[in-house]
Amino acid sequence: MSEARAYGAQSQASNLAPLTIDRREPRPDDVAIDILYCGVCHTDIHFAQNDWGVTEYPVVPGHEIIGRVSETGSEVTQFKAGDIVGVGCMVDSCRGCEACERGLEQYCRSGMTPTYNGHDPHDGSTTYGGYSEAVVVSQRFVVRVPEKLDTAAAAPLLCAGITTYSPLVHYGVKPGHKVGVVGMGGLGHMGIKFARALGAEVTVFTRSESKVAEATSQGAHHVVISSDDDQMANIAGQLDYVLDTVPVPHDVNPYLNALTFDGIHILVGLLDAVDPELQGANLVGNRRVLAGSLIGGMPETQEMMDFCADNDITCDIEMLDINNINHAYERIKQSDIKYRFVIDMHSLKQ
Structure with missing residues (x-):
């Protein structure tokens, strides 16, 4: 285990605030990622404030993650240190059912593992999202970010x-x-x-x-x-x-x-x-x-990233200092954003 700085909610009544979380050491098929940017989705608000009654606290939101690979497991073949990559709304699945075999992991018959507020199927640990400085994810649930894409504006592509x-x-x-x-x-x-x-x-x-x-x-x-x-x-x-x-x-x-x-x-x-x-x-x-329709499977998510690069498509964004995340939540609830906040994770390190 290694410690990582993050922002999260400790209860339904609390604002998001700094906290420290544990990230696992990379397994053989894992990619360790230093997070550069994370988009802010309205779903993050629903979980932080327990609007759907399923939140387990503490919760660290964020499922529109762009980062740089820092380390890879011994069996990783698709990525190497230094690659710019993305992680979206899920970080695992059963990998063996019909849906998973067809690359439709979001419809996994056992239920996909969400990027946050979920439980790792291998060790039962809680999953924490992208409002943090680092994340460790199986290479199957990581996509390559084409060089042509603006890295910050690419973050919301992983969900929106x-x-x-x-x-x-x-x-x-x-x-x-x-x-x-x-x-x-x-x-x-x-x-x-x-x-x-x-x-x-x-x-x-x-x-x-x-x-x-x-x-x-x-x-x-x-x-x-x-x-x-x-x-x-x-x-x-x-x-x-x-x-x-x-x-x-x-x-x-x-x-x-x-x-x-x-x-x-x-x-x-x-x-x-x-x-x-x-x-x-x-x-x-x-x-x-x-x-x-629910998000997309991993092959299709990579296809979408490549399509965006080929057609000059990115999300319209407003950059955000993570210290202003609670104010950003209020603006989102008032529809006062065109069209997606993206957190610069350098602000967390500061």
Whole structure:
């Protein structure tokens, strides 16, 4: 074991504050990483504040990790000291079930091991995330960061990026398709970029007139004010896909109505009940599909990183001193960020 400095929450009522955690010595297949940057996801807030009632304290959040390899285990073949690498939302799985064998570790039949607030399947120790100076992870759950990518702006790709890339590729978005994106936050703006890069015509749905120019600047071809009945009537039956990034309960029926027959509405943000209730006729009448998608497997995450490098895609970020993390949480809850905070881990060492 070695000690590492970190930031975490000691209880549901406490702010994030400095603490010391243990990191294991590298196993034969492990990569030890000095963390350079870590993105801040809204999920981090949910766990730090126990919004979902499953947090085990102390908790060290952070699952959008970019760092430099400092050491490798004896069996590591994919990385060497000095490589710039990334770690996302999971750090292990059973590695033997059908999902894992297909490179879909996020759907591991035994349950993936999350980067934080999880338990290592080998020794039972608690997993701690990227708000720390170092991490040790099996090479299977590490991706290479292409040299062309800005290292700081690449951090949110490990969550916001793969969460939106995976369903668009899985469901076959290609040139000529029409894709709607619901939500203009960290996920939504990445969905616009990926859909455009895949050749689709992109329509953004927003409730606010003030977001029209913002959506257009991100690459949207069209913007629909979802609170305007006339605009929603005009888009009815026009889209092949809707990528729904909204994380809170909302009415999906109007967006289903925007799909053509065989259209697919993909939920990537909502984990709660669909409310108001779903109208079955919106599915049955046009053979539409309401689907969901969770991050992506490790092969696809590497594919996404390479795709971003090839297409000059990164996340729009604001750099953050870790000492300001609690204030950043408040800004995120108020949607006062365009579109992702990234912690400079040098500030932790200071």
